Amino acid sequence: MKMGGLLIRVWVAACLIFLAAPIVVVIFSSFSASGYLRFPPQELSLRWYAEFLSSEAWLKPLAVSFVLALCVAVITTAVSGLAAVAISRRRFLGRGAFGFVVMAPLLFPHAAIGVALLGALAIPGWVGTLQGIFLAHAILCLPFAYRPLINALRGFDPSMEEAAMSLGASPSFVVRHVTLPILKPAIVTSLIFTFIISFDEVTVTVFLIGPKAGTLPTQIFTTIQESASPVIAAVSSFLVMLTVGVVFLLDRLVGLQFFSELERSR
Amino acid sequence: MLKPRRHWLYLAPAALIMAVFGVGLVQVVLYSFRSDGGLFGNFADILARPDYVDLFVRTIRIAALTTGFCILIGYPVAYVIARAQRARNLLLILVMLPWMVSIVVRTYGWIVILGNRGTLNTLLMSTGLTSSPIRMLFNEIGVVIGLVHVFSPFMVISILSTFLMVDEVFEEASMSLGAGPLETFWRVILPLTAPGLIAGCAIVFLLSSGAVVTPHLLGGPRTTMVATQIYQDVFQSFNFPKASAMALFLLLLVMVVLWPLGRLERHLGRHLRQADAQQ
Amino acid sequence: MSHDLGSGVQGTVLKATGVSKRFGNALAVQPLDLEVQRGEFLTLLGPSGCGKTTLLRMIAGFETASEGTISIEGRDLTHTPPYRRGLGMVFQSLALFPHLSVSENVAFGLKVRRQDMATIRREVADALELVGLPHVAERAVHQLSGGQRQRIALARAIVTKPPILLLDEPLSALDLKLRRQMQTELKHLQRRLGTTFIFVTHDQEEAITMSDRIAVMRQGRIEQIAAPDVIYRQPATAFVAAFVGENNIFDAEVETVAGAHRVRVPALDHAFPTPAVTQAGPLSVAIRPEDISLQLGRPSGEALAGRIRERTFLGSNVRYVVEVASAQVHVDALAASGAGAIEVGEAVTLTIPISRMNVLTRQSDLQ
Ligand SMILES: Nc1ncnc2c1ncn2[C@@H]1O[C@H](COP(=O)(O)OP(=O)(O)OP(=O)(O)O)[C@@H](O)[C@H]1O
Ligand SMILES: [Mg+2]
Numbered sequence: 001m002k003m004g005g006l007l008i009r010v011w012v013a014a015c016l017i018f019l020a021a022p023i024v025v026v027i028f029s030s031f032s033a034s035g036y037l038r039f040p041p042q043e044l045s046l047r048w049y050a051e052f053l054s055s056e057a058w059l060k061p062l063a064v065s066f067v068l069a070l071c072v073a074v075i076t077t078a079v080s081g082l083a084a085v086a087i088s089r090r091r092f093l094g095r096g097a098f099g100f101v102v103m104a105p106l107l108f109p110h111a112a113i114g115v116a117l118l119g120a121l122a123i124p125g126w127v128g129t130l131q132g133i134f135l136a137h138a139i140l141c142l143p144f145a146y147r148p149l150i151n152a153l154r155g156f157d158p159s160m161e162e163a164a165m166s167l168g169a170s171p172s173f174v175v176r177h178v179t180l181p182i183l184k185p186a187i188v189t190s191l192i193f194t195f196i197i198s199f200d201e202v203t204v205t206v207f208l209i210g211p212k213a214g215t216l217p218t219q220i221f222t223t224i225q226e227s228a229s230p231v232i233a234a235v236s237s238f239l240v241m242l243t244v245g246v247v248f249l250l251d252r253l254v255g256l257q258f259f260s261e262l263e264r265s266r
Numbered sequence: 267m268l269k270p271r272r273h274w275l276y277l278a279p280a281a282l283i284m285a286v287f288g289v290g291l292v293q294v295v296l297y298s299f300r301s302d303g304g305l306f307g308n309f310a311d312i313l314a315r316p317d318y319v320d321l322f323v324r325t326i327r328i329a330a331l332t333t334g335f336c337i338l339i340g341y342p343v344a345y346v347i348a349r350a351q352r353a354r355n356l357l358l359i360l361v362m363l364p365w366m367v368s369i370v371v372r373t374y375g376w377i378v379i380l381g382n383r384g385t386l387n388t389l390l391m392s393t394g395l396t397s398s399p400i401r402m403l404f405n406e407i408g409v410v411i412g413l414v415h416v417f418s419p420f421m422v423i424s425i426l427s428t429f430l431m432v433d434e435v436f437e438e439a440s441m442s443l444g445a446g447p448l449e450t451f452w453r454v455i456l457p458l459t460a461p462g463l464i465a466g467c468a469i470v471f472l473l474s475s476g477a478v479v480t481p482h483l484l485g486g487p488r489t490t491m492v493a494t495q496i497y498q499d500v501f502q503s504f505n506f507p508k509a510s511a512m513a514l515f516l517l518l519l520v521m522v523v524l525w526p527l528g529r530l531e532r533h534l535g536r537h538l539r540q541a542d543a544q545q
Numbered sequence: 546m547s548h549d550l551g552s553g554v555q556g557t558v559l560k561a562t563g564v565s566k567r568f569g570n571a572l573a574v575q576p577l578d579l580e581v582q583r584g585e586f587l588t589l590l591g592p593s594g595c596g597k598t599t600l601l602r603m604i605a606g607f608e609t610a611s612e613g614t615i616s617i618e619g620r621d622l623t624h625t626p627p628y629r630r631g632l633g634m635v636f637q638s639l640a641l642f643p644h645l646s647v648s649e650n651v652a653f654g655l656k657v658r659r660q661d662m663a664t665i666r667r668e669v670a671d672a673l674e675l676v677g678l679p680h681v682a683e684r685a686v687h688q689l690s691g692g693q694r695q696r697i698a699l700a701r702a703i704v705t706k707p708p709i710l711l712l713d714e715p716l717s718a719l720d721l722k723l724r725r726q727m728q729t730e731l732k733h734l735q736r737r738l739g740t741t742f743i744f745v746t747h748d749q750e751e752a753i754t755m756s757d758r759i760a761v762m763r764q765g766r767i768e769q770i771a772a773p774d775v776i777y778r779q780p781a782t783a784f785v786a787a788f789v790g791e792n793n794i795f796d797a798e799v800e801t802v803a804g805a806h807r808v809r810v811p812a813l814d815h816a817f818p819t820p821a822v823t824q825a826g827p828l829s830v831a832i833r834p835e836d837i838s839l840q841l842g843r844p845s846g847e848a849l850a851g852r853i854r855e856r857t858f859l860g861s862n863v864r865y866v867v868e869v870a871s872a873q874v875h876v877d878a879l880a881a882s883g884a885g886a887i888e889v890g891e892a893v894t895l896t897i898p899i900s901r902m903n904v905l906t907r908q909s910d911l912q
Contacts, residue, residue, distance in 0.1 A: 008346060015342070015343050016343070018363060019364040019418070020360065022373075022376050023367055023372065078279075083277050083279075084277040085276055086274075098277060101284050101305065107524075109515070109517070109520050110476040111492070111493030113290075116291050118506070119297060121287040139287045207497070217369075217370045224374055239371050
């Protein structure tokens with residue numbers, strides 16, 4: 001028992017090191033002074049950060065990704081919130097089917113989704129445009145926004161709203177002061193998750209980018225194929241920092257139990 | 267709050283967005299039949315090429331290996347997290363933080379580590395374990411390492427969620443009846459957590475067989491998978507109809523694997539659901 | 546072997562010496578000694594958080610004792626893992642395996658012990674017979690009622706014929722009627738098997754009706770360990786007096802008047818002559834409501850005078866709250882007797898037999 005327990009711990013520690021390894025390596029090599037990738041770096045410098053922050057080739061995709069992820073987060077959360085309200089509060093024909101359809105993107109391999117969206121967006125000529133990428137991200141994010149919201153709404157006791165109204169509150173007051181505060185953790189979870197998914201998405205997005213519209217991850221993807229410049233490490237480290245910030249934010253706002261939210265109701 | 271018959275208004279935006287996806291799927295099917303060689307020309311071409319047999323076998327092998335290694339990582343990690351008390355949040359963060367970092371960033375990290383002059387080879391050679399670098403990039407080893415890294419957190423989450431439903435008291439009950447740790451694992455813990463394990467396998471297999479970025483960057487031109495082949499068909503040969511046909515084959519492959527897994531998960535999970543319903 | 550048999554019929558089956566358990570800085574169980582006789586029904590009784598479960602889990606092997614040793618049938622098992630102790634355990638949540646059928650649940654311990662199929666089948670059938678449920682063998686666990694699950698959990702634990710069966714509040718999830726019924730069944734079963742039961746409960750009535758001996762625990766200590774009637778009639782501490790059954794407990798002090806000892810109870814403004822007081826320090830007296838007798842009318846001479854404040858009809862009994870000096874005294878009377886028909890507001894005389902009064906060392910914070 002003691003031996004077994006120790007063995008498991010050592011193995012789990014090794015797994016955690018494995019999970020951290022590429023990220024740690026990227027962060028360290030981003031401070032390298034030399035022109036090629038090396039870990040550990042011989043000399044330390046910030047030149048690659050300087051290059052990243054002074055180059056439009058990186059700043060533009062960064063801005064695009066940020067604005068895109070913000071729009072995707074807000075809009076998919078709103079859209080799936082509305083759908084979740086209807087599905088949790090009304091019985092109608094096709095209710096179960098609708099819930100299934102919203103979750104459907106989770107059942108397809110990403111390469112197939114990429115091809116499918118390429119085919120769909122070609123019809124209005126939206127391939128390589130921001131609205132095209134936005135739609136793709138919205139489709140991919142919808143399940144992750146819908147899941148926490150529908151769970152929260154299913155656990156929500158409608159008699160709380162009725163109680164508020166019986167105390168004389170108007171419907172809009174009830175929504176603002178009862179419904180939304182109770183749903184807040186789910187809404188925050190949805191916003192942050194969809195932001196991250198959109199901000200990080202590459203697999204489907206690489207099928208849809210064009211010369212005019214690229215996101216930061218797709219820019220990294222194309223750059224890696226051309227050169228191994230450590231500026232990629234600097235950009236990547238920046239993304240890691242951002243992620244750490246978001247996880248910290250999540251822990252503060254809703255606590256870490258939201259991770260289990262991802263799996264429930266599957 | 268919600269007026270009668272208004273629910274269609276609430277559903278409309280989501281339905282519109284999902285309709286785009288639906289149209290895309292229809293497009294894929296339509297395009298896949300468009301070829302010079304008759305209605306099934308694309309499919310016939312694919313089936314006739316012996317190197318595509320290799321491609322599918324390689325895809326299945328890589329996805330299966332990835333799933334296997336994800337179990338090796340995911341199960342113990344999920345167990346330790348579920349049974350940890352004080353360290354649970356820290357452990358969760360250590361698993362989830364890498365997960366939330368973009369996969370291009372992580373794949374890039376593996377290029378730095380696994381290259382011939384990369385961290386790992388430098389380390390191995392400086393300690394004298396090998397004299398020449400071991401090739402770990404641009405072959406299946408690199409692809410599997412990268413995919414395991416990208417998808418093992420999904421396995422952890424999936425297994426963890428069932429572990430959180432399985433009370434530790436079942437382990438104690440088993441031990442009180444004389445079963446040692448191994449036997450307890452085999453007779454009690456594994457059967458009770460099997461639904462999460464199988465769901466995790468399904469997710470990892472699905473995602474790794476559909477991954478493009480990691481195999482493309484770590485596998486190089488020769489270690490292609492179905493998904494990277496689709497990507498190349500679109501962007502290097504500009505052959506969208508063939509890519510569509512390949513996508514349908516990929517869907518078929520995934521369905522063939524996932525459908526029985528889904529059945530099995532339902533079958534094994536029925537006890538937990540019934541036990542839940544009882545309480 | 547013959548040596549074993551000799552000590553087997555009677556004698557000690559479990560011996561804990563100086564065991565304690567520390568969680569961080571808190572002592573959940575203070576160093577204590579415990580000896581359990583073969584075939585005995587011992588109950589660990591005490592309020593929530595007093596360490597009953599912790600003590601039981603140390604015996605089972607799920608917690609390792611911080612200090613002290615535990616030996617079972619003469620073997621030191623302090624550091625033996627639970628699966629090598631060969632004890633049976635019934636859990637509060639029952640912990641029936643949801644992925645196994647009823648008979649597979651019962652067969653679990655036998656399979657682990659690598660018994661052959663024929664033996665397993667026979668023993669499982671016997672165990673199910675014993676708990677009166679042979680017909681549910683092929684059912685799934687979730688198809689059983691609460692009481693049936695209880696019995697299956699019991700069957701699963703006893704099928705391997707453990708020398709000691711540990712039960713941690715196994716009946717607490719049942720409704721009152723089923724609970725009473727299971728108490729009787731459990732007791733009968735224990736008699737029939739001759740197995741040693743160590744039973745945890747915080748229900749003192751359950752403890753009194755079922756046990757051969759009760760160990761009353763408080764804050765990680767055993768306050769008293771004795772037969773139920775001894776616990777009830779001669780509580781060793783004020784806590785035991787307060788926790789087991791109803792008691793009137795008052796602060797008291799010893800006074801010596803003309804060479805004779807008396808116990809003075811300021812709250813009652815009364816002193817009782819008493820043969821001998823062995824306790825030192827501040828004292829309490831405990832007297833049960835049913836030991837006090839009531840008479841209508843004012844007392845003559847030394848007797849206690851009171852006035853009825855409340856009267857509650859309890860079926861066969863009547864419970865009075867009587868105001869005596871500055872204290873409230875609970876008194877029970879048979880409803881059918883004359884003393885059971887006194888009205889609120891009447892003046893009464895209370896008679897307290899000295900022999901039924903327990904003089905104890907005072908303890909603060911009795912709950
Ligand atoms: N694993 C643990 N870690 C820290 N403290 C614990 C642990 N288990 C028990 N304790 C503490 O030890 C004390 C005794 O707990 P125990 O569970 O033995 O009480 P109990 O008598 O069984 O109570 P109850 O009737 O509520 O079941 C309590 O104060 C409890 O908080
Ligand atoms: Mg307890």
